[in-house]
Amino acid sequence: MSTPIVRIEQLPKFIGETVQVQGWLFNKRSKGKIHFLQLRDGSGFVQGVMHINDAVSEEVFQMCKGIPYESSVTVTGVVKDDDRAPSGVELVTQDVVCHHQPETDYPITKKEHGPDFLLNHRHLWLRSSKQHAILRIRDSVITAIRNFFSDEGFICLDAPIFTPNACEGTTNLFETQYFDRSAYLSQSGQLYMEAGAMAFGKVYCFGPTFRAEKSKTRRHLTEFWMIEPEVAYANLDDVMVLAENMLCAIIKHVLEHRQPELRTLERDIGKLEAIKAPFPRLQYDDAVEKLKELGHDFEWGGDFGAPDETAISEAFDQPVFVHRFPQAIKAFYMKRDPEDDRLSLSVDLLGPEGSGEIIGGGQREESIEVLEEMIEKHELPKEAFEWFLDLRRYGSVPHAGYGLGLERTVAWICGTEHVRECIPFPRMMYRISP
Amino acid sequence: MSTPIVRIEQLPKFIGETVQVQGWLFNKRSKGKIHFLQLRDGSGFVQGVMHINDAVSEEVFQMCKGIPYESSVTVTGVVKDDDRAPSGVELVTQDVVCHHQPETDYPITKKEHGPDFLLNHRHLWLRSSKQHAILRIRDSVITAIRNFFSDEGFICLDAPIFTPNACEGTTNLFETQYFDRSAYLSQSGQLYMEAGAMAFGKVYCFGPTFRAEKSKTRRHLTEFWMIEPEVAYANLDDVMVLAENMLCAIIKHVLEHRQPELRTLERDIGKLEAIKAPFPRLQYDDAVEKLKELGHDFEWGGDFGAPDETAISEAFDQPVFVHRFPQAIKAFYMKRDPEDDRLSLSVDLLGPEGSGEIIGGGQREESIEVLEEMIEKHELPKEAFEWFLDLRRYGSVPHAGYGLGLERTVAWICGTEHVRECIPFPRMMYRISP
Numbered sequence: 001m002s003t004p005i006v007r008i009e010q011l012p013k014f015i016g017e018t019v020q021v022q023g024w025l026f027n028k029r030s031k032g033k034i035h036f037l038q039l040r041d042g043s044g045f046v047q048g049v050m051h052i053n054d055a056v057s058e059e060v061f062q063m064c065k066g067i068p069y070e071s072s073v074t075v076t077g078v079v080k081d082d083d084r085a086p087s088g089v090e091l092v093t094q095d096v097v098c099h100h101q102p103e104t105d106y107p108i109t110k111k112e113h114g115p116d117f118l119l120n121h122r123h124l125w126l127r128s129s130k131q132h133a134i135l136r137i138r139d140s141v142i143t144a145i146r147n148f149f150s151d152e153g154f155i156c157l158d159a160p161i162f163t164p165n166a167c168e169g170t171t172n173l174f175e176t177q178y179f180d181r182s183a184y185l186s187q188s189g190q191l192y193m194e195a196g197a198m199a200f201g202k203v204y205c206f207g208p209t210f211r212a213e214k215s216k217t218r219r220h221l222t223e224f225w226m227i228e229p230e231v232a233y234a235n236l237d238d239v240m241v242l243a244e245n246m247l248c249a250i251i252k253h254v255l256e257h258r259q260p261e262l263r264t265l266e267r268d269i270g271k272l273e274a275i276k277a278p279f280p281r282l283q284y285d286d287a288v289e290k291l292k293e294l295g296h297d298f299e300w301g302g303d304f305g306a307p308d309e310t311a312i313s314e315a316f317d318q319p320v321f322v323h324r325f326p327q328a329i330k331a332f333y334m335k336r337d338p339e340d341d342r343l344s345l346s347v348d349l350l351g352p353e354g355s356g357e358i359i360g361g362g363q364r365e366e367s368i369e370v371l372e373e374m375i376e377k378h379e380l381p382k383e384a385f386e387w388f389l390d391l392r393r394y395g396s397v398p399h400a401g402y403g404l405g406l407e408r409t410v411a412w413i414c415g416t417e418h419v420r421e422c423i424p425f426p427r428m429m430y431r432i433s434p
Numbered sequence: 435m436s437t438p439i440v441r442i443e444q445l446p447k448f449i450g451e452t453v454q455v456q457g458w459l460f461n462k463r464s465k466g467k468i469h470f471l472q473l474r475d476g477s478g479f480v481q482g483v484m485h486i487n488d489a490v491s492e493e494v495f496q497m498c499k500g501i502p503y504e505s506s507v508t509v510t511g512v513v514k515d516d517d518r519a520p521s522g523v524e525l526v527t528q529d530v531v532c533h534h535q536p537e538t539d540y541p542i543t544k545k546e547h548g549p550d551f552l553l554n555h556r557h558l559w560l561r562s563s564k565q566h567a568i569l570r571i572r573d574s575v576i577t578a579i580r581n582f583f584s585d586e587g588f589i590c591l592d593a594p595i596f597t598p599n600a601c602e603g604t605t606n607l608f609e610t611q612y613f614d615r616s617a618y619l620s621q622s623g624q625l626y627m628e629a630g631a632m633a634f635g636k637v638y639c640f641g642p643t644f645r646a647e648k649s650k651t652r653r654h655l656t657e658f659w660m661i662e663p664e665v666a667y668a669n670l671d672d673v674m675v676l677a678e679n680m681l682c683a684i685i686k687h688v689l690e691h692r693q694p695e696l697r698t699l700e701r702d703i704g705k706l707e708a709i710k711a712p713f714p715r716l717q718y719d720d721a722v723e724k725l726k727e728l729g730h731d732f733e734w735g736g737d738f739g740a741p742d743e744t745a746i747s748e749a750f751d752q753p754v755f756v757h758r759f760p761q762a763i764k765a766f767y768m769k770r771d772p773e774d775d776r777l778s779l780s781v782d783l784l785g786p787e788g789s790g791e792i793i794g795g796g797q798r799e800e801s802i803e804v805l806e807e808m809i810e811k812h813e814l815p816k817e818a819f820e821w822f823l824d825l826r827r828y829g830s831v832p833h834a835g836y837g838l839g840l841e842r843t844v845a846w847i848c849g850t851e852h853v854r855e856c857i858p859f860p861r862m863m864y865r866i867s868p
Binding site for chain 2: 007009022023024025041042043070071072099100102103104106121122123124126127131132135136138139142143146150153155156157158159160161162163164174175176177178179181183185192195196197198199200201202203207208210212214222223225232233366387388390391393394395396397398423424425427429430432433434
């Protein structure tokens with residue numbers, strides 16, 4: 001029988017057995033007659049311990065002495081329980097076959113590299129344990145989101161990327177030549193999801209969105225992924241409940257499947273375990289009062305800046321909903337609060353630990369008369385919205401939804417300062433390669 | 435206790451109970467003292483039968499007489515088993531609350547509409563039973579793909595959309611202004627997935643891709659979704675097995691979850707049930723021989739046209755792998771066949787029933803020397819590929835992968851002629867709205 005090829009994350013199921021690991025040499029140290037080979041195979045990391053003895057040929061032992069980092073290797077060994085190891089096991093190594101040895105030194109070393117150097121080497125930087133952990137957590141967040149919406153009876157309805165009009169100005173839009181005309185890259189699938197909700201009841205889109213913001217903060221990308229659910233027959237309260245249940249499902253899934261990665265990131269897991277619905281709900285008016293109490297110079301009517309968001313979120317140990325923003329600072333389609341015409345039935349969710357706004361949404365205006373009035377007030381080209389107005393002409397119903405920024409959510413869960421590390425190949429104002 | 439709100443697809447679990455359905459009036463006929471109200475709520479379709487009797491008010495009965503199509507309604511009734519109904523149940527209706535009645539006739543009627551009319555009304559056309567069925571199947575295909583790769587130990591690693599170079603010419607590329615330079619919209623995430631495979635072992639991306647093809651066939655979209663797995667330590671045979679297992683998992687999932695939708699489409703379900711791995715594998719040379727036997731005027735060395743693909747696929751009742759195409763017609767990164775230098779370790783999968791090429795892929799060249807030679811031969815700008823060449827400088831391993839076109843796969847499964855019906859908001863050469 002041939003030796004089974006096993007991925008590192010599966011090794012604890014093979015204790016006492018001889019297996020092969022196909023991967024790369026991540027790190028190495030030698031002590032006389034022992035090599036400690038740190039191996040990675042993409043699923044995890046494990047230490048291969050090689051003693052010079054009858055089971056190991058002199059030739060292989062000598063080769064392993066000189067083998068450079070990031071050589072590709074197939075390692076044969078016996079899986080041994082080891083409580084001290086992060087993977088829970090080590091590999092008592094009998095044989096190493098090297099497929100390819102780098103001829104030049106691997107560029108990413110243990111020394112501190114600047115962000116530009118690392119981003120220029122993003123295709124290799126992905127192999128580093130921290131980046132590896134972040135992107136495996138990102139994958140887990142994606143899976144959790146898909147599973148959650150599927151279990152809740154939603155269908156995935158992809159929104160288009162090419163859109164015909166720059167309805168709200170071209171400032172933050174990427175424009176592209178589309179045969180003999182112009183097109184714009186989507187900033188949000190929401191209007192399309194409203195059409196979807198009227199056809200399928202509960203829909204979400206999950207794709208890349210594009211904002212040409214000349215912003216260089218740690219929270220901005222020109223290309224980022226957003227999930228946007230939209231629900232027919234739902235109101236503001238319904239989508240707050242949906243959003244908090246979704247976030248709890250994400251955290252639960254990550255805690256169940258990504259413990260080694262969270263430990264690699266030295267994440268305070270207790271803070272994630274403590275996340276529990278219902279989240280605090282704060283009306284905008286009360287958030288403004290709170291900011292004033294905290295000494296912020298904030299006028300009613302404005303939108304929160306990053307320091308304001310941080311101050312509000314730090315007053316709680318959970319994500320916080322802020323709802324009913326002034327309608328003047330929200331989009332034309334946001335429903336006005338029937339109890340206070342100055343307000344809109346909108347909501348933002350501020351993540352904990354200074355992670356900022358991770359969700360924005362609310363209830364949509366279902367009356368065609370009010371919508372037409374708002375389109376006029378916002379000086380928008382009505383003809384571009386005729387199809388959108390059709391949704392109010394034919395069986396209009398109350399409906400609501402939101403958008404969740406994937407990378408900001410991953411940054412919060414990972415405890416990572418920069419969103420640029422939370423997407424495989426980040427795109428920013430000055431960064432479009434590799 | 436308040437009446438539970440139940441989605442139509444869940445009604446069979448509530449037989450004998452009084453429930454509420456929140457939806458729209460899809461169709462209607464009346465016969466004296468009975469209304470047959472066809473209801474939809476996005477999860478399915480059900481008939482509400484309303485008799486004039488003690489349980490129904492005269493006022494409600496009269497309202498239902500005049501209520502127009504696509505009115506939004508909440509219907510209260512008792513769920514009754516009905517074997518003749520496609521949903522398996524009917525709703526003995528006691529009350530109807532109408533939220534909104536269209537003031538003008540719903541534009542999509544039972545009469546035949548032209549494709550332009552329907553595409554112009556895509557935001558409403560989504561509500562039609564056939565489109566509804568196709569897009570629910572699309573959702574199911576997406577779920578099946580995600581589940582399959584997750585179960586196989588892959589992680590989702592999103593490829594970037596903005597790419598810096600038009601390496602292979604700008605002919606089919608969409609160009610966009612990216613601050614003070616140009617960028618191009620991705621046609622494939624593959625090169626990025628190769629970097630991902632070296633970091634994570636098994637990765638896939640699943641996102642929109644863009645091709646500015648001046649093509650108006652029933653198989654082309656300018657914006658379509660593609661899934662691209664890439665596997666380290668894998669060869670051509672491995673990815674053929676992966677692809678056929680993936681397709682079988684997709685078919686199984688759709689058959690388990692989307693029977694009503696397949697019936698709506700009058701799909702021959704037997705043909706889907708008959709799909710079984712392993713699929714036939716045909717070397718390119720043998721496919722050429724077969725074409726000649728069938729009387730096609732085909733020269734060795736060329737790529738197959740749609741009629742050739744159809745002829746090959748019709749010779750089998752399963753999807754067919756055609757492998758080892760001439761290397762001259764494949765991309766520079768495709769590994770040459772060590773047994774015949776004229777050939778490449780490439781593979782296409784032709785779907786059955788004339789659905790054409792749904793998968794393209796193969797084994798990648800892992801030698802830096804050969805790759806550099808190919809880059810020169812194809813007259814590509816080497817500096818744009820330096821990062822890609824790094825993957826061969828540091829721990830190169832055999833690796834392979836493929837791309838599956840989502841909409842073509844959905845078109846095959848649904849038995850739909852046009853891929854434009856297999857994406858929520860299709861984008862084609864002359865179509866960018868709504």
